[in-house]
Every structure is written in structure tokens, then in C-alpha cells.
Amino acid sequence: MPLTLHLGADDLTRCRFAISPLCQTHEALRMLRRPARHGYHHAWLRRMGRTLKGLDLSPLWLFVPRPGGYTPDFLGPPPDEPYPTIDDELARMRATEPGLARAEMARSLSCTPGLAQSPQGRAALDDPAGTVRRLADLTELAWHALLAPDWPRHRAVLEADIAHRSRRAADVGLDALLTGLHPTVDWAGHTLTLHRYEDQAEAQRPDGRGILLMPSVFVWPDVVSGFARPWQPTVIYPARGMGRLHTAPVPRPPQALARLLGHQRAALLAGLTTPASTTELARRHTLARSTVSAHLTALREAGLLDARRQGYYVLYGRTALGDALTSGN
Structure with a gap:
């Protein structure tokens, strides 16, 4: 059953874009859990295979389940501003309220039978504040290893996507913007429908705060939505031009x-x-x-x-x- 988001007038007038280094980092980690589905990034995956050999991200992998599982939203929450820095986002992640962190971690662990009762799962849930700090430190390491060296190129692709879609909205209207996000996204009767997406009763529903649109280099072939409260409803979609990111030749001037x-x-x-x-x-x-x-x-x-x-x-x-x-x- 597809996921449907019913957008009222207030949601539409507050529709906005953002680029999140933190969300991109966790989308990259999720992609590493399912590399066979991401032919656009074969060169990157081969290079990252060598990089990951020197990194122990096992506490993070605990909360990045295989496809179909739930990753805690506090690991990559929707940003409050259009272009936050990774330092600002990591500070926000470290400030996550322990009760919220524990609830989201428990939901994530429950996706894998027995994981919440394992020594690692129990240790994480018994000290949510400490777990948040450790996960933030590991996320910072993952950022520097996986994304920071290529971030200017990634950000250029994401900015170009937003510029294109903003011009399209200005030229043709918001309808064209929403229907053009992805072939599996439909917009009709104030309802945004995400096909190929399992409906979730716990998914956040638009409530007048607006909807956040975030292009991603790593989310392909999916479209991601359904942030739980208190996060703003968000749609993460594949950025235009991402297929050329790791294949375009670097210009060689004289x-x-x-x-x-x-x-x-x-x-x-x-x-x-x-x-x-x-x-x-x-x-x-x-x-x-x-x-x-x-x-x-x-x-x-x-x-x-x-x-x-x-x-x-x-x-x-x-x-x-x-x-x-x-x-x-």
C-alpha cells in the first residue's frame, strides 16, 4: 500500500528545500547496507570498501538495519535551516533528548528479532544519553571518511537540483514541482502519494508546518518519508545528475x-x-x-x-x- 501525505494550504505555502550533510551521511551508510541496488555508485562503493576497512562502525550498524527496517530519526533529523553545516547538525544530534532517543532506538532494534535483548542492544537502551554521544562521534568519523573529501561535488549536485526544481516551480507551478520529484511520486487532490513505499501508521502526517523536500545522492532508487514526531514531515528524493557524480571527468586545463x-x-x-x-x-x-x-x-x-x-x-x-x-x- 502506498504512503499518502495529505497537504493542506498551510503545508503548501510552507513547502521548502534543504541540504543536510548529516542526512547525506546516514543515507550513505544505509546504501552501504544494500550496495547491490545502487549501480550508479559502483566506483564510490569500491573506494569506500578500502576506506571502511580501517573504521569500526559496529555501534552505528546496530541502528542501520537492512532494507525494511527503521533507522532512528535523530541520527539524521530534518534540518531547521536550508544549508546547515555538519558541525551544527552534529551539535543538534548530540542534544537529542534521551527519552526520545531511547524510544527511537527501541523501535529500530525491534526490527531485528532478539536484537533489543542482545548485550549491545541492552547497553544502548540502558544509557540512551551515552549512546547518543557515541553515535554522534561515530557519525562524525563516518562523515570525514565517506563524504567530506567529496562534499563540494556532492553539494554542487544537490544545489543544482534545487535550482532546477525552483525554476520549474516558478515557471509552471507547484504541481509540476511535486509530480516531478520521482516517477513513483504522484500529486493529485492535495495528496502526495509515494508508491513502492510501505504505509506506516506511525509515520508523521503533515499538520500545517509545511513539508520539507531534500534531494539526496544516495537514496536512489527509493523515495524516503515518514519521519515520526516531533520531526517535520519530509520527502527525501534522488537528486538530478547524481549518476554523473562519480563518472564525470575532471576538467584538465593547460x-x-x-x-x-x-x-x-x-x-x-x-x-x-x-x-x-x-x-x-x-x-x-x-x-x-x-x-x-x-x-x-x-x-x-x-x-x-x-x-x-x-x-x-x-x-x-x-x-x-x-x-x-x-x-x-
């Missing part, structure tokens, strides 16, 4: 240009054979949009780029000086 400008700025300048927007360049070069914006500003101030507005976008192109520098003349 060595002399890279020595002069730095590799990233040189790659941006050399790759601007035709004008492009900040969002497109972030996707193409797998960099954070903020990083690309800073580089473009520096190149423009140096007289190597100019900018012009076209509709909703600002397009950047090389000047004659930029062309001459790129060609070596």
Missing part, C-alpha cells in the same frame, strides 16, 4: 594556465567555450555553487570574464583577454 590561476579557476576559464550560468558550471565541474561564484567573481574582476543576464540566469563568458590567455596567445 598546465601553464593552472600554475598561473590555480587549477579550479583555470578549469572554469578553459571550459567556458560558450557562456554558462553558475549553476551549470557547478554541475559541470562538480563544485559547490558558492565556490564557483567566488572564482567567477575573481576572474571577472581580472577582466577575463564578462556577465550578462538572460531571463532568470546570469551567463558568464570569456572576454577577448580571457580567450587570449586560454589559447596561450
